[in-house]
Amino acid sequence: DAVVYWMRMQDMRIHDNRALSQASEYARLHSLSLIVLFILSPQDYIAHDRSARRIDFTLRNLMQIKNSLAKLDIPLHVITHSPRKTLPERVTTTLSDWNASRLFANVEHEVDELRRDLRVYELAQRTGKAECTFVNGKCILPPGTVLTKDGRGYTVYSPFLRSWIPHLTDTPDPLACAPDVESNDATVRQHPIFGQLFNSAIPEYMEGYELSKEDAEIMCVCWPAGEAAAQEILLRFLHTKARPAQFGAADPLSPGASEPKSGPKDSRLGKYGDARDRVDADTTSRLSPYLAAGVISARECVRATRALSEGKHSKVDVSRDTGVGRWVQELAWRDFYTHVLALFPRVSMGRPFQEKFANVSWETNESHLQAWKDGRTGVPIVDAGMRQMNKMGWMHNRLRMVTAMYLVKDLMIDWRLGEKYFMETLIDGDLASNNGGWQWSASTGVDPVPYFRIFNPYLQSKKADPSGDYIRYFVPELAKVFGDEIHNPPPRCAEKLGYPTPLVKHDEARQRAIKRYKNPGDV
Numbered sequence: 001d002a003v004v005y006w007m008r009m010q011d012m013r014i015h016d017n018r019a020l021s022q023a024s025e026y027a028r029l030h031s032l033s034l035i036v037l038f039i040l041s042p043q044d045y046i047a048h049d050r051s052a053r054r055i056d057f058t059l060r061n062l063m064q065i066k067n068s069l070a071k072l073d074i075p076l077h078v079i080t081h082s083p084r085k086t087l088p089e090r091v092t093t094t095l096s097d098w099n100a101s102r103l104f105a106n107v108e109h110e111v112d113e114l115r116r117d118l119r120v121y122e123l124a125q126r127t128g129k130a131e132c133t134f135v136n137g138k139c140i141l142p143p144g145t146v147l148t149k150d151g152r153g154y155t156v157y158s159p160f161l162r163s164w165i166p167h168l169t170d171t172p173d174p175l176a177c178a179p180d181v182e183s184n185d186a187t188v189r190q191h192p193i194f195g196q197l198f199n200s201a202i203p204e205y206m207e208g209y210e211l212s213k214e215d216a217e218i219m220c221v222c223w224p225a226g227e228a229a230a231q232e233i234l235l236r237f238l239h240t241k242a243r244p245a246q247f248g249a250a251d252p253l254s255p256g257a258s259e260p261k262s263g264p265k266d267s268r269l270g271k272y273g274d275a276r277d278r279v280d281a282d283t284t285s286r287l288s289p290y291l292a293a294g295v296i297s298a299r300e301c302v303r304a305t306r307a308l309s310e311g312k313h314s315k316v317d318v319s320r321d322t323g324v325g326r327w328v329q330e331l332a333w334r335d336f337y338t339h340v341l342a343l344f345p346r347v348s349m350g351r352p353f354q355e356k357f358a359n360v361s362w363e364t365n366e367s368h369l370q371a372w373k374d375g376r377t378g379v380p381i382v383d384a385g386m387r388q389m390n391k392m393g394w395m396h397n398r399l400r401m402v403t404a405m406y407l408v409k410d411l412m413i414d415w416r417l418g419e420k421y422f423m424e425t426l427i428d429g430d431l432a433s434n435n436g437g438w439q440w441s442a443s444t445g446v447d448p449v450p451y452f453r454i455f456n457p458y459l460q461s462k463k464a465d466p467s468g469d470y471i472r473y474f475v476p477e478l479a480k481v482f483g484d485e486i487h488n489p490p491p492r493c494a495e496k497l498g499y500p501t502p503l504v505k506h507d508e509a510r511q512r513a514i515k516r517y518k519n520p521g522d523v
């Protein structure tokens with residue numbers, strides 16, 4: 001008899017994994033064997049615009065998890081299932097093949113995934129063979145636990161945060177126990193079924209999601225797989241100084257890279273409150289790929305910042321704009337957007353949260369859209385951001401806002417096309433955060449930027465990259481442009497360097513956007 005933990009692509013870790021922890025506890029109490037199941041579902045990846053990089057990262061992490069689990073005598077069984085509609089039946093058949101009496105999984109809050117899990121639950125109930133338990137694994141606080149006085153979900157971040165903080169600091173947060181060597185008796189290996197499961201192979205790549213050799217190498221260098229790598233990246237953020245102007249593959253995020261420890265005030269975390277919006281140094285944690293894939297838990301991140309301040313303050317003061325406070329507030333944005341997705345599922349169905357903007361007239365301009373994707377808009381900071389994402393699968397938060405707002409407000413192109421391209425390109429693509437970020441930039445979401453407050457990309461450029469080093473790195477045509485001209489090169493200079501002239505004039509585009517938002521439907 002067995003207990004099954006169904007691992008999904010958002011909870012790829014052994015430590016502090018609630019569903020795995022509960023499954024292992026249950027197995028131990030009832031002397032059952034624990035099996036970890038992972039299902040590769042290509043049709044789901046298509047439906048969610050998953051990037052090849054994210055799929056590759058999933059497979060690389062699976063390899064690490066398989067090895068770690070094997071040391072605990074726990075088999076990881078990986079199956080590929082298509083079509084997605086019959087996935088619940090596949091799960092319940094698998095459960096009965098293994099004679100499993102319990103299934104544990106962490107909730108995925110996207111609509112299709114919730115429907116799928118509900119179906120699994122119903123089928124399992126109908127056959128009466130296995131009981132299913134779904135728990136919160138993604139958020140620091142589960143959706144539905146941070147509500148307004150009248151029991152509704154928050155749609156504005158600041159009151160959400162005010163309500164979120166006391167839960168965070170008052171509730172002790174027990175670390176979910178990792179399974180230990182006693183979880184499975186070593187004899188499971190001898191059992192014929194388990195023997196087969198231990199030998200289950202993990203594909204090296206999925207058809208249609210192969211990376212080019214160069215891309216695969218960059219991804220491995222920038223984003224090494226595994227929990228140990230995520231831990232080292234966290235420690236690097238907590239204890240070492242930001243390095244200026246080293247980007248892309250030339251800036252390996254190698255967790256082994258020895259960087260001297262710095263004092264708490266000088267570390268990336270210590271400086272985060274002031275420096276986080278600068279893109280010309282690696283000022284932020286760069287943990288998003290690991291958080292999105294659940295290689296590290298968000299609770300673990302908060303716990304680590306708490307441990308730093310132990311002895312000084314008993315609680316992390318999240319409301320203060322210090323490094324720690326500010327960073328935990330960013331993690332709260334992640335919770336916020338996931339809560340919004342869970343409580344207002346229409347946002348994940350291509351609908352604007354604010355229905356009044358459902359009929360804004362968009363431009364259909366393939367060449368502008370393509371220029372934006374390629375980083376050839378003629379606005380250096382936009383192009384540098386897009387080229388960084390195309391190369392590394394990651395972009396700094398400030399530039400995600402700048403490039404998104406440029407597509408929507410300057411080029412007047414539908415935000416959903418940008419949202420899709422980000423998902424297809426990012427290694428950290430997460431439906432809730434990506435949709436939240438896009439609907440913020442498009443002024444259509446919960447608590448968005450007002451439609452008339454439109455970023456001037458040239459001013460944003462001066463603030464985020466004052467020296468222009470970041471632009472020079474990612475837009476090599478401009479490597480020899482110095483001074484303020486780097487932010488907005490004169491047309492003659494741009495032409496000489498083979499750099500495009502801007503697609504639109506910012507001031508005119510701004511007026512057009514305000515007019516269209518003011519009167520949705522008007523062209």
Ligand code: FAD
Pocket residue numbers: 276284285286287288289291292330331332333334335337395396397398400401404422426428429430431433434435436437438441
């Ligand atoms: P840090 O500054 O170190 O922050 C720590 C963690 O907090 C991040 O790793 C992330 O998990 C969370 N976080 C920080 N800022 C935000 C935010 N604004 N919203 C939600 N969570 C946040 N983040 C994703 O993880 N996946 C996405 O697909 C994604 N798409 C985005 C699209 C747009 C248009 C915008 C404006 C933002 C998007 N973000 C997304 C949020 C944010 O840009 C990234 O999380 C951040 O840049 C990751 O870098 P970091 O790990 O160094 O962050």
